[in-house]
Amino acid sequence: MDHVSALPPVELLVCTTCKREGMDPEATRPGSVLLDRLSKGSLPEGVLLRGVECLSNCDQGCSVVLRGGERRWTYVYGNLDPDTGADIVRDGVARYRNTPDGLVPWRERPEHFRKNCIARIPPLEPLEAAE
């Protein structure tokens, strides 16, 4: 087992609730389109994809959360476009998956992630232990 396989799995949560301003309320929500595109492409081993309702980031959707076990930081990213977002998320989550603490070096993060981080939340374990 290589060092990545030994790490806890990662959850990729996609908000399927939020609407774009002015969109037809009956139309498929952008987050559902993004989720569908992600589910049809390949994701790294150990990444679990799940649609969720309302991440309360409605003004800056589409939104996703990356989390993965007690030792990784959790990240919320926003402003994803359903048409171009799947490739960005796929790249970003692969890099996140390869870390034990969720901290991808700044320059290695997708540009969209660098510019659209909504919030991050520390690991459950004390930060010192996650070094």
Add this chain to the structure above:
Amino acid sequence: MDHVSALPPVELLVCTTCKREGMDPEATRPGSVLLDRLSKGSLPEGVLLRGVECLSNCDQGCSVVLRGGERRWTYVYGNLDPDTGADIVRDGVARYRNTPDGLVPWRERPEHFRKNCIARIPPLEPLEAAE
């Protein structure tokens, strides 16, 4: 043991990093002031207060995170004023502490929390199990 004491403890994380625009870079950070005020007042039993570095919500600080075990939603709140924020956070975290799932009814949340929720993240357990 009453039903609240039986619930998992709650963590209240206060970002001590972010600056207000134009503030003296040497001055005490607003989040540190807020943390200090919270630490000097009373908090409900089972609420653990901790300062953390950078929740990546820098444009909308002061920021706090409320979380508490695998069955509760995690919330990020922003735009807190260090002078008035401690009472708001104390009220909001007490209500959160009393819930098994972190879902305080909308009308019972402090007004500042209703208007300044930056993001929320679902519990680790499947949502159905958190009902």
